Amino acid sequence: MVFVTPKTKEVLDLKGLHLYHSGASNCAMRVRMTLEEKGLPWVSHHLDILKKEHLTPEYFGINPKGLVPTLVDDGVVITESDDIIDYLDKKFPDPPLRPTDERLVERMYYWLKLATDIHVPAVKTYIYDKKIRHFMKQSDAERTLYEELQTNQELLDFHHKSTTNTFSEPELRRAKQILDECFDEVERSLGGSEWMVGETLTLADIAWVPLYFTLRELAGYPFESYPNVLAWSKRLSARPSYQKAVIEWWPFKG
Ligand SMILES: N[C@@H](CCC(=O)N[C@@H](CS)C(=O)NCC(=O)O)C(=O)O
Secondary structure, three states: OEEEOOOOHHHHHOOOEEEEEOOOOHHHHHHHHHHHHHOOOOEEEEOOHHHOOOOOHHHHOOOOOOOOOEEEEOOEEEEOHHHHHHHHHHHOOOOOOOOOOHHHHHHHHHHHHHHHHOHHHHHHHHHHHHOHHHHOOOOHHHHHHHHHHOOOHHHHHHHHHHHHOOOOHHHHHHHHHHHHHHHHHHHHHHOOOOOOOOOOOOHHHHHHHHHHHHHHHHHOOOOOOOHHHHHHHHHHHOOHHHHHHHHOOOOOOO
């Protein structure tokens, strides 16, 4: 679990649950959905990543990678969406968002890790290539600021490629191939079940449904050949938590 010692000291005084997040961010959707499923009150600190509102020294002083989401719980700073939702489920176990059987819990963590592992090489690459880079024109001053603030080499490389439109053909092919392999696996694993792991909604569903939503909405990823995924996504979209956490914050309406 990634606990951060923030350079922006003001966050240490925050009381209750505070979420730094963005409407368009699939990682932030996971946390909003977990908060809604549990009925927890939280304070919103919205940063529009499309307007680059997160690219400030103050925010990098809270999240050293300059990414959303970040949760601050009574001054404790946690980054990485999979860790945040796991933290929330452990601290506020009612209603539980994990199975009771230990083997199934391991399976749930497998899905959380997979969602994290494919984020930059597949999800972000695919979506930025198809849509986001059209929003990401960058001035020299913005590039300089980003390069001053960002210390993570993978993110510096990704940022450079996405803002200069220089993903290579093999990188784009690989992104699609990873997504195909992952959704083939989600499809098989759902089989005749309602949920990804066990008999109830778990953090695995909450980690993956934002990927389904953003890949479909922003990149037109072809989900038609995944009937189980489509039925599962319908079940999720009928939940009030999905409406509040995903649809109400979504910036591309209409
Ligand atoms: N592994 C991180 C990834 C966070 C991430 O990449 N967030 C994206 C939105 S989903 C972001 O902040 N993008 C803005 C940027 O890359 O500058 C997590 O799961 O929280």
